[in-house]
Amino acid sequence: MPYATITAMQQRFGEQDLVYLSVRDDSPADVINTPVIEQAITDASDMIDGYLASRYELPLANVPNLLEQLCCDIARYKLGTNDAPEHVETRYKDVIKFLTSVAKGELSIGVDALGQDAQVQNTAQIESAGSVFAREKSKGFI
Template sequence: MTYATTEDMTSRFGEQDLILLTRRQNSPIGQIDLTVLGQALDDATSEINTYLSGRYQLPLSTQPKSLTRICCDLSRYFLSGNNAPEHIETRYKDAVSFLRAVNKGDISLGLDTTGNKAEQNDVAIIESAGSVFARDKATGFL
């Protein structure tokens, strides 16, 4: 199972872009080559898993939405080959930086080590020592 689908790629980058990126010698004319796209999504998922495997038990039982975006960016870069424009290459580098930060533990996916959604217990608590300036404590000053 991949972190992104054909529909995710189409909604992010458009059908025309994917038709051009997946065009190969034997591809159907004017259509997205689903075999080529599927291979790119598999490759991106595999790369994501190499970074996650040190921190999480795979496969993840809950998939964060950020991994769908990362998978789409990686797949698009892989489809571009050696001709990746600068903006696609930048998004690829940003995705890899994100994955490295997750691997180091600098960024959390919001999951526990088994891949389930982590329990949140980060509630803000405000404590006060009381008011410093009160009329009853002013002793004639106020």
């Protein structure tokens, strides 16, 4: 199941960028080559599934928006690896680091192992033993 769409790619990177990245010898130079973009999205989604498979039951019941962003960044990088700008390569490397951490269990994508929205149960609690310095405890120093 793809985690992103061509529309999501257009919103993130712009139509001109996708036209440039998807042009092939047999396609018009002024329109998005839809099959090329769809294949990049599918490849990126499969790559994400490879990282998630060890921790989550796939396909996910609820797909977090985060996966769309990650999928778009991977697909964008894969479309232009020969001449990818530095910021695109940096984003790709950051995605891979994140997915590696998710696979190790260090980070979460916001869903439980069955793909349902995660319910956070271990919230931080602060307890105090009371005030250390108070007028009634100072015994004449204040």
